Amino acid sequence: MVALDASNTWELVLLPPNKSIIGCRWVYIMKITADGTIDHYKVRLVAKVYTQISCLDYGDTFSPMANITSVRLFLATAAIRHCSLHQLDIKNVFLHGDLQEKVYMDQSPDFTVSSDSRLVCRLRHSLYGLKQSPRAWFGCFSSTLLEFGMTHC
Numbered sequence: 001m002v003a004l005d006a007s008n009t010w011e012l013v014l015l016p017p018n019k020s021i022i023g024c025r026w027v028y029i030m031k032i033t034a035d036g037t038i039d040h041y042k043v044r045l046v047a048k049v050y051t052q053i054s055c056l057d058y059g060d061t062f063s064p065m066a067n068i069t070s071v072r073l074f075l076a077t078a079a080i081r082h083c084s085l086h087q088l089d090i091k092n093v094f095l096h097g098d099l100q101e102k103v104y105m106d107q108s109p110d111f112t113v114s115s116d117s118r119l120v121c122r123l124r125h126s127l128y129g130l131k132q133s134p135r136a137w138f139g140c141f142s143s144t145l146l147e148f149g150m151t152h153c
Contacts, residue, residue: 010121047129097136
């Protein structure tokens with residue numbers, strides 16, 4: 001909730017007429033080390049993707065996939081040229097994507113902000129589980145790379 005609140009993921013509004021609401025739920029994950037001991041616990045708020053309606057709640061979807069042959073070629077070239085490789089891991093990555101569509105979600109039952117049950121969350125940023133989350137994040141990531149002077153290949 002701290003990460004969601006800090007990034008202004010949503011605003012509480014009244015549901016406009018003829019708009020649908022998607023649900024949400026909490027997903028709890030236990031991270032285990034290689035020796036089988038519990039490393040830490042994770043929890044994230046996930047939108048119920050099965051309640052989204054195509055062309056109403058989302059337009060395009062996107063799932064960036066790397067071809068394994070391309071990955072092997074990239075790693076082999078880096079090894080031959082003695083290049084150093086770095087991994088990039090962004091915490092709460094989907095919370096950084098700006099939504100183009102107006103998506104309305106129920107308030108989380110465990111963290112209802114307002115006592116007025118008519119208010120719903122109008123999402124400003126994407127959440128895990130939304131069909132358009134990968135596209136929204138990749139658009140933000142691509143525009144940032146272009147600002148640093150990189151080009152599409």
